[in-house]
Amino acid sequence: MAANSKVTGAVMVVGGGIAGMQSALDLANSGYYVYLVERSSAIGGVMSQLDKTFPTNDCAM
Amino acid sequence: MDIQGEEGDFSVTVKSYPRYVDMDKCIACGVCSSKCPKKVANEYNEGLDKRKAAHVQYAQAVPLKYVLDAENCIYFQKGKCRACEKFCPTGAINFEEQESQQEIKVGSVILSTGFKAFDPTPYYQYCYSSFKNVVTALEFERMLAASGPWLGHLVRPSDDTEPRKVAWIQCVGSRDLNTCDQPYCSAVCCMYAIKEATIAKEHAPNDLDTAIFFMDMRTFGKDFDRYYEHAKEEGVRFLRSRIHTITELEDKRLKIEYATEDGQAVSEEFDIVVLSHGLLIPESTRQLAEKLGVELGESGFAKTSSFAPVATNRPGLYVCGALAGPKDIPLSVMEASASACAAAGKLTAGRGTLVKEKVLPDPINVQGDPPRVGVFVCSCGINIAGVVDVAEVTEYAKSLPYVAYAENNLFSCSQDTQDKIAEVIKEQGLNRVVVAACTPRTHEPLFQETLQSAGLNKYLFDMANIRNQDSWVHSDEPEAATAKAKDLVRMAVAKASLLDPLEEVRLDVQPSAMVIGGGVAGMNAALELARQGFATHLVERDSVLGGNARSLRITATGEDVAPYLEDLVAQVEAEELITVHLGTVIQEVDGFVGNFKTTLASDAGQEVVEHGATLVCTGASELQPTEYAYGQHRMIKTHQELDAALLSGEVDPAAVGTAVFIQCVGSREPERPYCSKVCCTHSVETALHLKEANPDSQVIILYRDMRTFGERELLYREARSKGVLFVRFDVDRKPRVEVDGERITVTAHDHILDRDLVIEADLVGLAAGIVSHRDESLAQMFKVPLDDDGWFLEAHQKLRPVDFATDGVFLAGLAHYPKPLEEAVAQAQAAVARAVTVLSSKEMWLSGTVATIDQSKCVGCGVCWTVCPYQAIDQDENGLAVVNEALCKGCGTCVASCRSGAPNLRGFTNQDVMAQIEAIL
Numbered sequence: 001m002a003a004n005s006k007v008t009g010a011v012m013v014v015g016g017g018i019a020g021m022q023s024a025l026d027l028a029n030s031g032y033y034v035y036l037v038e039r040s041s042a043i044g045g046v047m048s049q050l051d052k053t054f055p056t057n058d059c060a061m
Numbered sequence: 062m063d064i065q066g067e068e069g070d071f072s073v074t075v076k077s078y079p080r081y082v083d084m085d086k087c088i089a090c091g092v093c094s095s096k097c098p099k100k101v102a103n104e105y106n107e108g109l110d111k112r113k114a115a116h117v118q119y120a121q122a123v124p125l126k127y128v129l130d131a132e133n134c135i136y137f138q139k140g141k142c143r144a145c146e147k148f149c150p151t152g153a154i155n156f157e158e159q160e161s162q163q164e165i166k167v168g169s170v171i172l173s174t175g176f177k178a179f180d181p182t183p184y185y186q187y188c189y190s191s192f193k194n195v196v197t198a199l200e201f202e203r204m205l206a207a208s209g210p211w212l213g214h215l216v217r218p219s220d221d222t223e224p225r226k227v228a229w230i231q232c233v234g235s236r237d238l239n240t241c242d243q244p245y246c247s248a249v250c251c252m253y254a255i256k257e258a259t260i261a262k263e264h265a266p267n268d269l270d271t272a273i274f275f276m277d278m279r280t281f282g283k284d285f286d287r288y289y290e291h292a293k294e295e296g297v298r299f300l301r302s303r304i305h306t307i308t309e310l311e312d313k314r315l316k317i318e319y320a321t322e323d324g325q326a327v328s329e330e331f332d333i334v335v336l337s338h339g340l341l342i343p344e345s346t347r348q349l350a351e352k353l354g355v356e357l358g359e360s361g362f363a364k365t366s367s368f369a370p371v372a373t374n375r376p377g378l379y380v381c382g383a384l385a386g387p388k389d390i391p392l393s394v395m396e397a398s399a400s401a402c403a404a405a406g407k408l409t410a411g412r413g414t415l416v417k418e419k420v421l422p423d424p425i426n427v428q429g430d431p432p433r434v435g436v437f438v439c440s441c442g443i444n445i446a447g448v449v450d451v452a453e454v455t456e457y458a459k460s461l462p463y464v465a466y467a468e469n470n471l472f473s474c475s476q477d478t479q480d481k482i483a484e485v486i487k488e489q490g491l492n493r494v495v496v497a498a499c500t501p502r503t504h505e506p507l508f509q510e511t512l513q514s515a516g517l518n519k520y521l522f523d524m525a526n527i528r529n530q531d532s533w534v535h536s537d538e539p540e541a542a543t544a545k546a547k548d549l550v551r552m553a554v555a556k557a558s559l560l561d562p563l564e565e566v567r568l569d570v571q572p573s574a575m576v577i578g579g580g581v582a583g584m585n586a587a588l589e590l591a592r593q594g595f596a597t598h599l600v601e602r603d604s605v606l607g608g609n610a611r612s613l614r615i616t617a618t619g620e621d622v623a624p625y626l627e628d629l630v631a632q633v634e635a636e637e638l639i640t641v642h643l644g645t646v647i648q649e650v651d652g653f654v655g656n657f658k659t660t661l662a663s664d665a666g667q668e669v670v671e672h673g674a675t676l677v678c679t680g681a682s683e684l685q686p687t688e689y690a691y692g693q694h695r696m697i698k699t700h701q702e703l704d705a706a707l708l709s710g711e712v713d714p715a716a717v718g719t720a721v722f723i724q725c726v727g728s729r730e731p732e733r734p735y736c737s738k739v740c741c742t743h744s745v746e747t748a749l750h751l752k753e754a755n756p757d758s759q760v761i762i763l764y765r766d767m768r769t770f771g772e773r774e775l776l777y778r779e780a781r782s783k784g785v786l787f788v789r790f791d792v793d794r795k796p797r798v799e800v801d802g803e804r805i806t807v808t809a810h811d812h813i814l815d816r817d818l819v820i821e822a823d824l825v826g827l828a829a830g831i832v833s834h835r836d837e838s839l840a841q842m843f844k845v846p847l848d849d850d851g852w853f854l855e856a857h858q859k860l861r862p863v864d865f866a867t868d869g870v871f872l873a874g875l876a877h878y879p880k881p882l883e884e885a886v887a888q889a890q891a892a893v894a895r896a897v898t899v900l901s902s903k904e905m906w907l908s909g910t911v912a913t914i915d916q917s918k919c920v921g922c923g924v925c926w927t928v929c930p931y932q933a934i935d936q937d938e939n940g941l942a943v944v945n946e947a948l949c950k951g952c953g954t955c956v957a958s959c960r961s962g963a964p965n966l967r968g969f970t971n972q973d974v975m976a977q978i979e980a981i982l
Contacts, residue, residue, distance in 0.1 A: 006069060006070045007069040007070065007168055007407075007408055007410040008069065008070060008071070008166050008167055008168040008408070008411055008415075009168060009408060009410075009411025009412055009413065009414035009415045009416075010165075010166065010167045010168055010411070010415050011167055011168060011169045011170070011171060011401075011404050011405070011408070012071075012075075012165060012167040012169075012170045012171070013170075013171045013173060014062075014171065014172045014173065014174060015173040015175055015382075015384075017175045017382065017393075018382070018390055018393055018394060018397070019173040019175070019381045019382030019383070019393040019394070019396060019397040019400075020171070020173035020175075020382070020397070021397075022393075022394050022397035022398060022401075023171050023173065023381060023397040023398065023400050023401040023404075023894075024401075026397070026398050026401035026402075026894045026895065026897075026898060027401045027404065027405060027894075028416070029898040029901075030401070030405055030412065030894070030897045030898050030901045031412040031413040031416055031901050032168075032404075032405060032408065032411070032412060032415070032416065033415035033416050035073075035075075035165055035167060037075055040118060041080065041117070041118050041122070041126075041128040042117070042118040042119070042122035042123060042124065043122075043123050044118075044119075044122065044123065045175050046175060046176070046178070046199070047390065048105075048119060048121075048122075049105060049107070049199060049202055049203060049206075050202050050206075051202045051203075051205040051206040051207075051209075051213075051260060052205075052256060052260050053256070053859055054252045054253060054255070054256040054285070054288060054389075055252070055256075055282070055283075055284045055285055055287075055288040056857075056858055056859060057256070057259070057260070058859065
């Protein structure tokens with residue numbers, strides 16, 4: 001893996017649901033700048049609409 | 062949107078739509094929404110109620126800022142109104158805001174665009190669009206939710222009365238090429254229907270009757286079968302039948318007619334029918350994928366290889382979550398972390414270049430100052446305020462000793478309230494803070510950060526849990542709940558006024574890792590770690606690498622395993638940063654996250670390795686069956702044995718005349734009440750292989766539930782169309798296998814004919830379950846738990862599926878739970894992504910809430926260091942106890958065990974706890 005001076009230390013995540021948010025957090029916590037792009041006016045996706053989630057019956061929020 | 066360039070150097074064009082609300086000025090007060098005259102169907106509540114054109118998506122939205130829906134706003138459509146602008150207290154409304162486009166430079170892109178739920182209107186016999194009491198599962202979620210249109214009170218949409226009977230119809234928009242174009246299985250609906258039924262029963266004040274109409278019950282994940290069995294015990298009815306029509310009666314109840322398994326026609330009436338709709342990829346995503354050059358499969362999901370489950374055909378573009386196939390939340394979270402790992406893997410040169418270190422102000426010295434406590438009582442929307450009189454509690458707080466300030470917030474955790482708290486701390490000169498809200502497990506770190514940003518040591522903080530421990534459990538006794546909230550606040554204030562600032566220990570992090578287990582998961586993990594520049598030790602107890610994959614023929618996508626495995630092993634052996642230790646076991650483990658010291662033992666002797674993180678990829682094994690005449694005939698084989706025989710040529714598929722597969726061998730039984738997840742697919746693929754080699758062969762699969770989830774459903778469909786026969790059996794009427802010399806006879810009961818089938822088989826394939834190694838000694842060495850079935854237990858099943866509660870140790874592969882190869886690869890990548898969040902920092906800070914020993918009181922009896930679950934207490938040269946602050950987790954066991962009162966737990970000192978107890982008496 002050659003050091004490439006043109007490598008941008010940033011990642012774009014398209015979609016701010018549970019998957020998007022998790023990958024954004026992991027990347028940011030590893031030292032990369034993250035652009036999280038979301039079409040609607042808030043992040044959270046379908047999971048924010050769920051009441052409880054299986055199998056632990058935790059609240060989705 | 063468009064993406065130009067290549068991996069490492071992309072230029073992405075992003076279009077931003079205007080909110081018409083200035084995010085810096087908006088304080089989410091909600092006045093614009095209340096004044097807005099235009100009502101619109103509320104998408105968040107699936108159209109069950111209305112919102113205004115000026116709105117916020119939901120009360121806990123991040124960012125918590127309002128937005129104007131231009132398509133419905135009266136000003137934008139007709140040029141009138143502008144009421145929001147008039148009433149906004151901060152002047153945040155800006156009608157002039159324009160669409161903007163920007164070009165952003167990034168190294169990789171991850172696509173996690175999610176799914177759209179299937180609209181059941183095409184099932185016109187279910188009359189979803191005309192019968193009010195026929196709802197979708199997502200609508201039902203909103204009906205159950207405390208933040209939904211009925212605030213969690215379960216009622217019939219037609220007349221707001223409480224239902225007595227609710228039915229779920231599965232596979233609406235899935236496994237169906239007849240009514241719609243969705244031949245695949247959506248993988249989550251069986252589980253969510255069981256969940257909804259279970260939760261609905263909890264919500265209903267009466268004994269709610271719940272019935273689920275299904276074809277196959279697909280509860281294949283970790284603890285899912287247990288969830289299913291538990292639901293049955295709770296009285297949820299499961300009826301295997303596909304419903305044709307729903308009829309509406311005069312009182313708006315819904316009639317469903319179905320046939321029982323023994324052929325009886327039954328008619329039942331339900332108050333609500335929930336359609337378990339499937340997941341699909343919307344047209345907008347298909348268009349985006351086309352524009353970006355990302356290949357999608359026929360079903361609309363991204364095409365990925367089993368060996369690279371998050372990579373697309375375009376290097377540098379990755380996918381995760383539902384876009385890569387219908388899946389549940391734990392797997393979405395795993396794939397998300399995996400894609401983070403994959404994306405970062407090629408960008409190591411750029412790590413840290415664009416991020417800034419967060420600088421916090423130096424904490425003020427509050428030693429010696431009289432305590433000035435600030436109390437912030439949270440309404441949590443209606444979660445707390447719906448039961449507890451928060452205004453009363455706030456007033457009460459002001460009367461407590463040392464309280465200098467108290468206020469009530471709607472959502473204390475929201476960003477704007479954080480800013481407000483920080484301001485109040487400075488204005489009022491507060492030096493202790495109490496937040497009366499939810500559990501510290503949710504937001505303690507958030508509030509602690511707020512204290513730090515205001516210049517206070519983060520340990521000068523306490524929480525009173527007036528939600529989980531009050532409003533949630535005493536919801537039908539508001540007066541008593543309010544009194545209890547006051548008690549809890551009084552206790553928290555008593556403790557807070559005694560809190561001292563604490564220091565945190567700083568440690569160096571060893572930037573290397575150890576991967577235990579050299580199978581597919583372990584090898585992938587090691588390679589990903591090496592790619593990111595971390596030296597890795599790969600420890601394998603066998604004399605060769607490869608693990609279970611060595612006896613596997615193909616993956617679920619039909620890709621050959623053997624050449625992949627050979628290549629993988631070659632890559633591992635060639636990688637400089639990986640040191641492979643074969644024939645080696647772990648003997649001893651010392652240390653903790655960032656600083657592990659592990660002793661390895663092999664024929665060559667012992668070796669101590671230092672590493673910062675550990676990845677457990679120890680795999681599992683195939684069950685040796687004790688039934689079905691296994692071992693009595695060479696043509697009765699388990700799946701791995703059969704795969705190996707097909708690969709070696711020992712079994713010639715063209716020469717097999719009759720083959721019988723028996724599913725669930727050893728799985729889903731009292732001894733192993735879990736599903737091994739891969740076997741249904743494996744049998745179907747082998748069946749297809751046999752049919753291809755010999756189309757005239759008779760292939761029969763005896764099953765309990767066909768669990769070909771997700772896109773594997775298409776394999777099941779293909780098998781049926783090619784003439785593979787599927788016969789269902791019940792667990793209390795299992796097939797019999799008899800061996801007489803060279804003859805194998807399989808007897809199975811056919812439930813439709815109600816007769817026994819006697820099959821003379823040339824080959825019997827046993828779908829033997831996957832069993833854990835139940836490696837208790839390894840678990841103890843790394844201080845990680847195992848669950849009842851011997852699988853390693855992760856920190857949180859949904860949100861932290863590759864972490865352990867113990868920091869610095871991560872999990873991937875079969876050791877976690879049975880899974881197919883592509884999931885093991887994804888999980889391995891995910892574990893690396895998580896491990897890298899530890900390894901990439903040069904230092905780490907440990908919690909300040911650790912125990913200390915007052916040696917003047919210690920007699921060296923040894924009780925504390927014996928009971929310490931983290932082995933954090935040592936005996937010093939004087940024979941007295943001393944705490945290793947790096948290992949101490951602040952559990953308090955030592956404090957409770959000592960009869961001399963020598964240990965004290967910082968942040969929870971004896972004085973603090975006594976003050977709380979005295980406050981409550």
